[in-house]
Amino acid sequence: MPLIVDLVNPDLALMLPQLIVLGLAILLLVADIAVPKARHGVVLTWMALIGMGAALIANFTMVGTNESTFNGMFRADDFSVFINLVVLSGAILSIMVSSSYLEGHIEAGSMPLAEYYVLLSFSVLGTMIVGASGDLLMIFLGIEMSSLAVYALTGFARQRVSSLEGALKYFLLGLFASAILVYGMAWTYGATGSTNLNDIARSLSGVVTDGKVEASLLLALLLLIVGLGFKVAAVPFHMWTPDAYEGAPTPVSAYMSVIPKVAGFAAMTRILVQGLGPLRDEWVILIGVLAVITMAFGNIVAVSQRNVKRMLAYSSIGHTGYILAGLAAFETINPNGEISVASVLFYLFAYAFMNIGAFAIVTWLQARGSGTDLEDFAGLGSRSPLAALAMAVFMLSLMGLPPLVGFYGKYYVILATIEADMVWLAVAIVLASAVSAFFYLRVIATMYFSEPVRETPRTSTPLLGFGLVSMVAGTVLLGIFSSRVLDLASDWVQAFSVPI
């Protein structure tokens, strides 16, 4: 029995980045007890940063591998490497944003720092597992691990009702979505007889050549898309997003606007492209329509928001729409010139830098006693020019101005949709970006052309400042060197091209 042999001798070297993050989470729990409380801030933050950095370095040694272990359940391939890259960079940036905020005791009665980093590490680990999964079971476990930790993080400021309210809504709708998702997995298993993604693709390729698809498969597809639609906050499954983002402590909003979304998109790509690729004709149109509704709704509703956190929540819904459009452009797993999934991966990487950056500026202001409304940004250009400049860069990048990374993200998605003969999607992206320019530019106008209402007190937040500098540099440099990143993302084809 090859099964037993495989489980007794798993190739643990393939899981190195994941194992480092797991070790980090356990070490942080130990350090919570071993390190004196007064030194928690410095020691735990640096442990988390070094651990994530080590995992990121280990991840680079995995470039080019294409193997699986645990009986095909765990895969180390170019897709998982890129997802790890996005997730670990996002995690490092989030830790930098979080540290000053949490050490400054801005949230009264929040839980201690150690719990925060442990939950964050487990959520990162869950997302990495989704990226590296070769089986529906692993995708389910990874998504649950990722989101359960984030539900707890959302309710982190447990003395504040709005934080708990956001956590409750996120939790109930997330659980509802998980039930729908896993029901879709059950029907997929029933229709194909396997939960292994490659086996599913193999058994489907025979079914689809007849031109007719069974009703049970369509039901499975619909349930999977609805469940994952909740996880990535696609309209009409976005109801939890604004409340959860506004209620959560701002560094948590920064984190959860990126990493759980990456988990959702990794799962979507793994399931739809790798597993249900033969059903492409059925799901592409569903995802395309979902993309258009999502980007239209997110961007239009964001216009009327006065609270910057809520505005960024709706803008992140809009960005979900752009990424879905990249996925909808999928045609076949073709080594020459198929960039749909590459554009999705590139957009996720770009989005991590600019969106965490925008939330980081809100955190920066909150650390200086400011609120989160648009009025709190008034006159920031004269009060603290550097912070205003950073915010302007993030806003312009989210809007899609060249040569910033946000422009290239949209550019590759539009290129993919045009190559797939879906010009209507490309037009929708351009129109939605035009609408989004209104509320992104309004933030810049408020910062530079409004009279300051009050002074910004001087507070030292070195790590947050460093994080902001690296995010601005990332937003600019990734834009300039975007073709390098796209080349790395384009290797996804190797990961998914299985012999059928």
Added chain:
Amino acid sequence: MNELSANHFLLLSAALFIIGMMGVLTRRNVIVIFMSVELMINAVNVAFIGFAWEQNSMIGQTFALFIIAVAAAESVLGLGIIMALSRRVDTVDVAAVRELRE
């Protein structure tokens, strides 16, 4: 029709799933919503066991065991959030918790 077939499992599972879904969509008590979602998750378990029984394979049963474990973890977290919230606002009615609205 007296013999047990996979269809019986699937009908039971679909019925449970729809009952749970209606509960989530129509009820306002947090605990009842929570119980309804648990019902949906158990409906999924029934479906998995049914398919595994039909195909005579162990994968479905293994999957169901994992779902049970995850559902237990979810209950712990969910009840924790509900406890923390009810200490603050002294209610389990979702409509009463409405601080975050534009």
